[in-house]
Amino acid sequence: MKPSFEMVFSGVQMRRYEPSPRARGAAAAAAIVGTLISNDLHLLLLAWLGILLPLTIAGGIARQHMKFVTVFLGPVTAALLLVWGWMVAAPPGMPVGSSPEEGLSFGCMVALRLTVLGGVIQLCFLTISPEQLIATVRCWGLRGEGLVIVAGTLALGPELRLRSDQVLTARYARGLVPNRSFSNRLRQLPFLLRPLLAWVLRSAIQRSEIWHQRGLLARLQTLPVEPCAGSSTGSAFFVFLAFSWLVYNIATRVSG
Amino acid sequence: MTAEKREGLTGEWLGNLESSRVAVLEGNNFSGRTELLRELTGLVNQGQARPQAWAAVPRLAYVGPELYNSISGLAPTVRHELQLHLVEELKYSPLAEVIDSLGISPLFGRNPFTLSGGEQACLAITCALSIKPFILAIDCALEQIAPSLKMKLLDYLGDDRFSKTSTLIADNRLREWAKSDSRTKLSVNNQRFPKRRLRFDPIDSSVDLGIQHFSPYCLRLDSLSFRYPQGPTVLRNVAADLEPGTLYFLEGRNGAGKSTLAKLLCGALRPDSGLILANGNQSHPWKQPGQVVGYHFQNPDLQLFSTSVEQEVKAGPVALGLRGQECVARCRSVMAAFGISHISSEHPLDLPFVIRKRVALAATVAMGRPWLILDEPMLGQDNASAEAIARIITQLVDSGTGVIAISHSTWLHQRFPAKIIRLEDGLLSQ
Numbered sequence: 297m298k299p300s301f302e303m304v305f306s307g308v309q310m311r312r313y314e315p316s317p318r319a320r321g322a323a324a325a326a327a328i329v330g331t332l333i334s335n336d337l338h339l340l341l342l343a344w345l346g347i348l349l350p351l352t353i354a355g356g357i358a359r360q361h362m363k364f365v366t367v368f369l370g371p372v373t374a375a376l377l378l379v380w381g382w383m384v385a386a387p388p389g390m391p392v393g394s395s396p397e398e399g400l401s402f403g404c405m406v407a408l409r410l411t412v413l414g415g416v417i418q419l420c421f422l423t424i425s426p427e428q429l430i431a432t433v434r435c436w437g438l439r440g441e442g443l444v445i446v447a448g449t450l451a452l453g454p455e456l457r458l459r460s461d462q463v464l465t466a467r468y469a470r471g472l473v474p475n476r477s478f479s480n481r482l483r484q485l486p487f488l489l490r491p492l493l494a495w496v497l498r499s500a501i502q503r504s505e506i507w508h509q510r511g512l513l514a515r516l517q518t519l520p521v522e523p524c525a526g527s528s529t530g531s532a533f534f535v536f537l538a539f540s541w542l543v544y545n546i547a548t549r550v551s552g
Numbered sequence: 553m554t555a556e557k558r559e560g561l562t563g564e565w566l567g568n569l570e571s572s573r574v575a576v577l578e579g580n581n582f583s584g585r586t587e588l589l590r591e592l593t594g595l596v597n598q599g600q601a602r603p604q605a606w607a608a609v610p611r612l613a614y615v616g617p618e619l620y621n622s623i624s625g626l627a628p629t630v631r632h633e634l635q636l637h638l639v640e641e642l643k644y645s646p647l648a649e650v651i652d653s654l655g656i657s658p659l660f661g662r663n664p665f666t667l668s669g670g671e672q673a674c675l676a677i678t679c680a681l682s683i684k685p686f687i688l689a690i691d692c693a694l695e696q697i698a699p700s701l702k703m704k705l706l707d708y709l710g711d712d713r714f715s716k717t718s719t720l721i722a723d724n725r726l727r728e729w730a731k732s733d734s735r736t737k738l739s740v741n742n743q744r745f746p747k748r749r750l751r752f753d754p755i756d757s758s759v760d761l762g763i764q765h766f767s768p769y770c771l772r773l774d775s776l777s778f779r780y781p782q783g784p785t786v787l788r789n790v791a792a793d794l795e796p797g798t799l800y801f802l803e804g805r806n807g808a809g810k811s812t813l814a815k816l817l818c819g820a821l822r823p824d825s826g827l828i829l830a831n832g833n834q835s836h837p838w839k840q841p842g843q844v845v846g847y848h849f850q851n852p853d854l855q856l857f858s859t860s861v862e863q864e865v866k867a868g869p870v871a872l873g874l875r876g877q878e879c880v881a882r883c884r885s886v887m888a889a890f891g892i893s894h895i896s897s898e899h900p901l902d903l904p905f906v907i908r909k910r911v912a913l914a915a916t917v918a919m920g921r922p923w924l925i926l927d928e929p930m931l932g933q934d935n936a937s938a939e940a941i942a943r944i945i946t947q948l949v950d951s952g953t954g955v956i957a958i959s960h961s962t963w964l965h966q967r968f969p970a971k972i973i974r975l976e977d978g979l980l981s982q
Binding site for chain 2: 426427429430444447448450452454455458459462463465466467468469470471472473474475476487490491494495498499502503505506507509510511512515516
């Protein structure tokens with residue numbers, strides 16, 4: 297059935313169990329603090345494998361999360377283990393070479409904290425549906441230039457991906473890439489950067505003209521967005537989970 | 553026209569605009585239409601200061617040929633883009649009907665940048681109308697919209713419900729779809745604007761391109777299907793026999809999948825199922841892209857990579873193995889034909905849109921592939937240039953090249969013999 301104008305424009309299409317922007321922000325803050333003060337290696341591992349991974353799968357961002365883990369955290373973890381387990385061979389505050397096991401354990405702890413932190417941040421931002429994006433950011437109290445920057449950046453991400461894809465497509469279409477081998481694709485990177493940079497500069501100038509001409513920046517501040525709605529079940533679930541994590545870690549710290 | 557608008561407009565323009573709410577600017581490329589439209593909507597032209605008179609005019613809108621830059625880039629969905637522009641509640645606005653009839657409603661949940669060229673044009677113009685501008689300038693954007701929608705849009709622009717908006721249109725193909733158009737015509741000459749740094753030569757279709765295909769290259773599409781990940785099916789069991797040395801004219805509404813079909817043929821995309829046969833043998837354009845079919849994009853900026861026009865034109869032939877004198881001669885003749893020889897050392901992205909389009913077209917033609925797909929080859933070109941480009945296309949067809957032209961302009965196939973193929977609901981009919 298063709299969606300009618302009124303049907304689509306009158307209501308926001310939300311994902312099931314999408315938490316409200318306030319609950320999302322509060323849960324993310326609690327989870328981040330809880331992770332930063334956590335010093336239980338096994339618990340961090342359990343939180344990542346048992347809670348974050350299933351949530352990233354349910355939120356449809358498992359692929360992005362695994363990419364983050366393998367591309368970014370993999371080399372960082374290797375470097376941390378190398379430095380604390382072998383080169384310094386001791387955790388911070390202890391003499392160099394005094395305890396390679398504890399150094400290794402410290403390296404693992406930092407790597408796991410980064411993994412959980414990354415997962416929490418990805419879960420917090422990447423699962424916001426495009427329909428809820430501006431409402432969420434405004435609900436978090438962002439106004440003025442900050443709102444413009446965040447809205448522009450969040451809208452720019454998909455556009456940048458799209459443009460890179462289009463430029464690569466154009467190179468294929470003009471026969472400038474003989475075949476699709478990995479090395480050939482890798483060689484396209486420098487050629488990708490020039491048109492992208494030129495596009496960014498040209499777009500920045502032309503768009504800022506349009507913003508100024510149509511008074512869009514002022515409109516963004518007063519945009520009649522939908523209220524900070526969300527699923528109450530989803531909100532309660534995420535807030536409960538994050539605050540339990542925070543309270544448990546505070547309790548563990550206090551009890552020593 | 554309101555009093556505050558009068559302060560901004562001067563001389564002949566004021567008198568002409570008062571008589572009609574929709575006025576058409578007539579003129580050739582480089583006659584100063586773009587500069588005039590930009591000036592009238594308060595934008596800065598090269599070498600000019602910001603027009604102070606416009607400070608008092610609250611709402612002006614310009615939609616240029618680079619449509620993606622007429623989209624704000626601040627909104628994650630089409631719905632937000634419209635909301636960002638609307639100055640009154642939509643259910644009380646005449647715009648609701650425009651949005652529905654231009655087919656924008658089903659696109660509400662999509663990112664504006666993922667729309668096709670025609671869809672982006674409809675969205676950009678609708679958004680510009682949403683701010684209830686006193687002056688709306690549409691510069692070549694209508695050329696990218698399907699004729700039926702163009703007529704609807706033009707009717708809306710002249711509608712009493714938009715009586716506070718004066719619309720100025722620069723459109724090179726206007727006459728072909730509005731033959732008995734009685735709207736005010738304003739002719740433009742470039743005397744009002746400072747001289748350009750560069751001179752732009754006309755296209756010379758009499759130059760021999762030096763491209764000849766002695767062996768015919770038949771293309772057969774057998775049950776070709778394609779859908780974008782997480783998107784609808786674009787092509788369903790498409791089948792066609794395409795003869796070499798023939799000009800085909802691919803028609804279809806905005807977003808019908810014309811560009812997708814072109815990308816499948818040149819190897820930029822891989823079909824989900826089906827075969828592409830070249831001279832009866834199975835061809836795999838996905839594995840060796842651009843070898844049989846060359847593709848000229850609707851948006852020239854996507855396919856310009858080099859630091860000079862000459863390098864840009866040479867890149868394709870060199871990548872496909874052409875060397876020495878043959879390569880130099882072909883590139884020279886192609887550049888001469890498209891009137892870009894004298895700007896061969898210029899950076900392509902420093903040139904105006906019309907010339908960038910020509911450079912991109914020359915770069916595709918210089919590849920010398922047996923088949924060419926030209927997406928909106930006349931975009932932004934005035935009648936004389938479009939005529940010359942059409943003659944170059946017929947020269948290519950005579951040399952054995954198969955050409956598939958994708959265009960909303962009917963001018964090309966009305967004047968030159970072409971076979972029409974139509975893409976509708978994912979199916980191709982010949």
